[in-house]
Amino acid sequence: MTLDRRSFLKLAGASAGAAGLPLIGRAAELMPKTAKRVVVVGGGYGGTIAAKYVRMMDKSIEVVLIERNDHFVSCPFSNLYLGGLLTDLNTLTIKYDKLAANHGVKVVQAEVTGIDPAAKVVTTSKGTLSYDRLVLSPGIDFRLDEMKGYDAAAMEVMPHAWKAGPQTILLRKQLEAMKPGGNVIISIPLAPFRCPPGPYERASMVAMYLKQHKPGSKVIILDANPDIVSKKGLFLKGWKKHYDGLIDYRAAKKVTEVDTGKMAVMIEGLEEVQGAVINIIPPQKAGHIAHVAGLVGADKKWCPVNPTTFESTLHKDIHVIGDSSIAGAMPKSGYSANSEAKVCATNIVALMNGKEITEMSAINTCYSFLSAKEAVSVTGVYKVNAEKQAIEAAAGSVGVSPDLSEVEAIYAESWLKNILTEMST
Ligand SMILES: Cc1cc2nc3c(=O)[nH]c(=O)nc-3n(C[C@H](O)[C@H](O)[C@H](O)COP(=O)(O)OP(=O)(O)OC[C@H]3O[C@@H](n4cnc5c(N)ncnc54)[C@H](O)[C@@H]3O)c2cc1C
Structure with a gap:
């Protein structure tokens, strides 16, 4: 059998990654590995902290942070922008230059397109990088x-704004352009999703905006869940106090189809609801690269991990933190991602130095704004149940703030300032 040149090149390119051989078609190595190396994918709430903490704990480990964008926009507080409390997204935006200057993190702006767990190589849009962890x-x-008709083009008509940036700006522009009297639909997927209280905070902020600028308008919440997922009592109290009659909450209404032409959503083929502005928060799964790399579990959504080290249970030497991971009772939040990153970094440094790993202990607090000046919060401390090998809330640690409060709003602002500073300096 003879192989012509074109077929040979195709074959060589396809097998190069799998075999880990320097064959034709394999992307060039970006930085030759000369020391112990940790590669971090994603420069958001989890990734920045993992990269920084590995370097803070062991300067002999080279850390490369790969992020597709040259900046990161925080989802926390992006609902306040929608409500008109922030004029732009500048205070929610961080850069990576200080992580490089202060900690020696090597930042690469590129898209990660593949991971070869056997060869321990990451493929990016700019070349390959090998790693130890x-x-x-x-x-x-x-x-x-799971949502018919909701594709990239539909997102430009019915924004999700569930990744902060251009989508958030688009949704705000639509609210501003809307005629008074029109309805805003917010559709919420079945839990688990990123930021359990986030959709209800969004409804509050949008209602606040409508109350001030669009007389006769209201928010219709179509919630796929049987009830409000987080801080129910506090949201209901806040809505009664500030937005009575302005928020129409409908439980167990799962949006399964959208029609951008009609500006309508369909609920399981049974009911159609029209809106002047439609915010679709779609059902979610781990970041695409986790699926490409075979890190997603039997549920085909999220990544199973060891609850103490956050090492994947499917592939050795790969750790998954933040929203993509299955972190038991911990909610998918920025603060959880931050806590998980610290536990993960501590244990990576221990493992790379042949030391004992440290028990997991993590914290989460999520603030939500109900009005321009009042916020509420939920807090929890999390530990590993050794028998079940699962992360659980420490007994008696989970609680919500007693009431809507201006002090909580001050705490919230301070939390944001601190966490974004920690991520970027
Ligand atoms: C409206 C809203 C409000 C919220 N409010 C709060 C709040 O008040 N408090 C709170 O704690 N949490 C809040 N959250 C949740 C919080 O934003 C997320 O839980 C958090 O961002 C998760 O961190 P992460 O590191 O997993 O992902 P992210 O922070 O999203 O970071 C992921 C990064 O990875 C990059 N990336 C992904 N794939 C690739 C690839 N293949 N190549 C290169 N780069 C890649 C992305 O560009 C991104 O920068 C909110 C979320 C929303 C939507």
Whole structure:
């Protein structure tokens, strides 16, 4: 059998990654590995902290942070922008230059397109990188196959704004352009999703905006869940106090189809609801790269991990943190991602130095704004149940703030400032 040149090149390119051989078609190595190396994918809430903490704890480890964008926009507080409390997204935006200057993190702006767990090589749009340990914190992607008609083009008509940036700006522009009297639909997917209280905070902020600028308009919440997922009592109290009659909450209404032409959503083929502005928060799954790399579990959505080290249970030497991971009772939040990153970094450094790993202990607090000046919060401390090998809330640690409060709003602002500073300096 003879092989012509074209077929040979195709074959060589296809098998190069799998065999880990320097064959024709394999992308060039970006940086030759000369020391112990941790590669971190994703420069958001989890990735920045993992990269920084590995370097802070062991300067002999080279850390390469790969992020597709040259900046990161925080989802926390992006609902306040929608409500008109922020004029732009500048205060929610961080850069990576100080992580490089202050900690020696090597930042590469590129898209990670593949991972070869056997060869321990990451493929990016700019070349390959080998690693000793890999940390993935790629956030979320959407299960678009579960929502007919909701594709990239539909997102430009009915924004999700569930990844902060241009989508958030688009949704705000639509709210501003809307005629008074029109309805805003917010559709919420079945849990688990990124930021359990986030959709209800969004409804509050949008209602606040409508109350001020669009008389006669209201928010219709179509919630796929049987009830409000987080801080129910506090949201209901806040809505009664500030937005009575302005928020129409409908439980167990799962949006399964959208029609951008009609500006309508369909609920399981049974009911059609029209809106002047439609915010679709789609069902979610781990970031796409986690699926490509075979890190997603039997549920085909999220990544199973060892609850103490966050090492994947499917591939050795790859750790998954943040929204993409299955972190038991911990909610998918920025603060959880931050806590998980610290635990993961501590244990990666221990493992790379042949030391004992440290028990997992993590914290989460999520603030939500109900009005311009009042916020509420939920807090929890999390530990590993050794028998079940699962992360659980420490007994008695989970609680919500007693009431809507201006002090909580001050705490929230301080939290944001601190966490974004920690991520970027
Ligand atoms: C409206 C809203 C409000 C929220 N409010 C709060 C709040 O008040 N408090 C709170 O704690 N949490 C909040 N959250 C949740 C929080 O934003 C997420 O839980 C957090 O961002 C998760 O961190 P992560 O590191 O997993 O992902 P992210 O922070 O999203 O970071 C992922 C990064 O990976 C990059 N990336 C992904 N794939 C690739 C690839 N293949 N190649 C290169 N780069 C890649 C992305 O560009 C991104 O920068 C909110 C979320 C929303 C939507």
